[in-house]
Amino acid sequence: MSATLSKRKNKLISLSDAVSRYVSDGIQYAPGSGLPVGAESVAFGREIIRQKRKHLHVVANCSSQQLNLLCAAGAVDKAELGFSGLEVYGFANGLRRAVESGKTILEDYSNLSMTLRFLGGALNWPFVPATVNIGSDIQWYQASAPELYPSTTKIPEITDPFSGRRLGALSPLRPDVAAIHVTFADPSGNAVMLGTEWSRFELSRAAKKVILVADHIVSPALARQFPNLIRIPDLVVDAVVYAPFAAWPQSSPGLYDSDETHMKLLNEALKTEAGYLDYKQRFIDPVETPEDLLHLIGEEKIETLTRGPTSFLADPFRKWILSPAAVSEIKGDNHE
Amino acid sequence: MSEYTRQEMMAIATGREIRDGELAIFGVGLSMLAGFFAQAHHAPNIRSLTEGGVYGATPVGGLPWGIECNRISANATSFTGALDALGFLVGSGRCDVGIIGAAQVDKFGNVNTTAIWGDPLSSVAGLPRTRLAGAGGANDIASSCGRVVIMAAHEKKRFVDRVDYISSPGFLDGPGSRRRYGLIGGGPSVIVTTLGILRPNPKTLEFEISAYFAFSSIEEILSSTGWNLQVSPHVHVVPPPSPAELKALRSVDTTGMLQRK
Numbered sequence: 001m002s003a004t005l006s007k008r009k010n011k012l013i014s015l016s017d018a019v020s021r022y023v024s025d026g027i028q029y030a031p032g033s034g035l036p037v038g039a040e041s042v043a044f045g046r047e048i049i050r051q052k053r054k055h056l057h058v059v060a061n062c063s064s065q066q067l068n069l070l071c072a073a074g075a076v077d078k079a080e081l082g083f084s085g086l087e088v089y090g091f092a093n094g095l096r097r098a099v100e101s102g103k104t105i106l107e108d109y110s111n112l113s114m115t116l117r118f119l120g121g122a123l124n125w126p127f128v129p130a131t132v133n134i135g136s137d138i139q140w141y142q143a144s145a146p147e148l149y150p151s152t153t154k155i156p157e158i159t160d161p162f163s164g165r166r167l168g169a170l171s172p173l174r175p176d177v178a179a180i181h182v183t184f185a186d187p188s189g190n191a192v193m194l195g196t197e198w199s200r201f202e203l204s205r206a207a208k209k210v211i212l213v214a215d216h217i218v219s220p221a222l223a224r225q226f227p228n229l230i231r232i233p234d235l236v237v238d239a240v241v242y243a244p245f246a247a248w249p250q251s252s253p254g255l256y257d258s259d260e261t262h263m264k265l266l267n268e269a270l271k272t273e274a275g276y277l278d279y280k281q282r283f284i285d286p287v288e289t290p291e292d293l294l295h296l297i298g299e300e301k302i303e304t305l306t307r308g309p310t311s312f313l314a315d316p317f318r319k320w321i322l323s324p325a326a327v328s329e330i331k332g333d334n335h336e
Numbered sequence: 337m338s339e340y341t342r343q344e345m346m347a348i349a350t351g352r353e354i355r356d357g358e359l360a361i362f363g364v365g366l367s368m369l370a371g372f373f374a375q376a377h378h379a380p381n382i383r384s385l386t387e388g389g390v391y392g393a394t395p396v397g398g399l400p401w402g403i404e405c406n407r408i409s410a411n412a413t414s415f416t417g418a419l420d421a422l423g424f425l426v427g428s429g430r431c432d433v434g435i436i437g438a439a440q441v442d443k444f445g446n447v448n449t450t451a452i453w454g455d456p457l458s459s460v461a462g463l464p465r466t467r468l469a470g471a472g473g474a475n476d477i478a479s480s481c482g483r484v485v486i487m488a489a490h491e492k493k494r495f496v497d498r499v500d501y502i503s504s505p506g507f508l509d510g511p512g513s514r515r516r517y518g519l520i521g522g523g524p525s526v527i528v529t530t531l532g533i534l535r536p537n538p539k540t541l542e543f544e545i546s547a548y549f550a551f552s553s554i555e556e557i558l559s560s561t562g563w564n565l566q567v568s569p570h571v572h573v574v575p576p577p578s579p580a581e582l583k584a585l586r587s588v589d590t591t592g593m594l595q596r597k
Contacts, residue, residue: 085469
């Protein structure tokens with residue numbers, strides 16, 4: 001298998017190598033999908049914390065347990081988001097504390113406008129005309145400069161040159177790095193996402209560096225069987241990380257449900273600094289490898305989470321999934 | 337008459353606002369239950385979507401944790417994404433109706449879900465006292481849908497003269513405001529509360545008491561509202577849930593979330 005992959009086509013690297021190579025202090029970082037409960041590259045954020053990166057500028061549709069943890073760790077100076085909660089799991093306590101204390105500046109947009117900003121970045125447009133966010137405080141209140149209220153620079157008013165109608169101008173986003181969760185990726189970076197794509201399609205074209213964080217590594221034959229389903233193709237991908245249960249405690253449709261107990265335990269812990277430190281010591285510090293994470297979640301829990309109502313969605317793809325041993329062999333080739 | 341809870345009355349009153357055949361977008365929690373109740377009861381041909389781009393699905397195994405949750409992904413007929421759901425179908429103006437929630441709502445139906453400062457924003461605003469969840473897709477829905485149904489718990493601190501922060505636009509400053517800013521949607525048509533139903537006065541666009549629930553009263557609504565709330569000349573009691581409505585609601589509220597008193 002590994003013999004068939006040229007070096008150029010083999011982008012598999014370890015999670016810790018991906019963070020140390022691509023994430024430096026102060027970058028604009030886009031966690032993908034940017035979903036509070038669903039497929040999100042949470043494992044990547046945990047590794048960022050382990051490697052003590054700071055002063056991140058996070059751009060995403062929504063907060064997630066990844067952003068919740070990064071904010072609790074004091075690693076986020078600024079976040080631009082459409083949504084900052086955890087849906088039915090409540091408010092994101094780590095993020096909330098960081099915003100209320102002034103540690104993190106939170107610039108509000110909406111879920112469509114964040115997507116349009118990624119689209120604008122992907123197209124290399126100077127701005128994106130907006131018919132949403134206008135007329136609301138999303139347009140007028142700029143968290144980074146509240147004294148300018150009503151702001152004329154966050155979403156400046158523009159005029160449609162054809163109709164004369166008033167619109168807003170959204171600034172495009174071109175994040176330095178995007179760590180995008182995908183269900184399946186082959187070693188060169190052709191990826192399949194099950195469940196909503198959210199804005200991962202646009203983000204994968206907007207970011208300057210794209211790292212895929214995949215629950216499973218698959219044979220390149222999968223892409224040839226389902227080319228229509230490869231919404232993120234290898235030509236925009238810089239690195240591929242094999243990270244089983246990468247979204248845990250969030251869900252990955254087709255593979256595992258959200259871990260209700262841990263979603264609540266984690267968010268409860270992030271209510272206080274002491275709670276965060278305790279969580280970090282128990283659930284982040286000991287996880288040096290993807291295998292450690294599986295051990296931490298535990299066999300019994302993995303069994304429960306993988307028996308969910310969406311597991312049939314992954315069935316057509318299972319025959320291409322590579323075993324952990326095969327994946328390490330390919331990854332090993334990449335270290336020469 | 338069957339027994340029902342206040343939460344069930346609110347969900348049913350919300351569901352009655354949704355008409356058969358409409359393209360409709362729901363959020364999570366109560367709003368999703370109200371929407372699926374409408375589908376189960378009087379609007380079987382509703383075309384419903386969630387902002388994640390999960391189409392054709394009904395929840396499985398309990399109330400979904402989110403718009404992307406596995407419980408709403410187990411029997412979908414299409415997975416797309418935010419640009420499609422919130423852009424092509426909502427931002428474009430195609431969507432007939434959306435249901436959104438509110439932490440604060442004001443007399444013009446402007447909604448705050450972003451943060452509480454204690455006063456309406458101004459140039460002196462510092463850090464928020466309480467950070468909330470932000471606008472999510474609700475700003476896009478409120479800006480663009482044909483009409484918007486707002487659901488909110490009726491308390492004086494939530495029903496204010498002017499919201500601290502407009503996360504999702506209602507009628508902004510009153511007549512003409514939405515057009516002036518270029519918003520394409522029709523704005524909020526109703527606020528369904530835990531006590532009754534408010535609708536905008538056609539001239540002033542200020543919300544007024546249109547109806548109250550059998551367990552509530554005009555007086556209770558007035559004393560739970562922070563602005564000088566007017567009473568519609570056509571004010572009436574909301575018909576209580578019919579047995580068929582309760583049966584339909586309970587068939588979608590499989591975990592009995594709304595049946596808890």
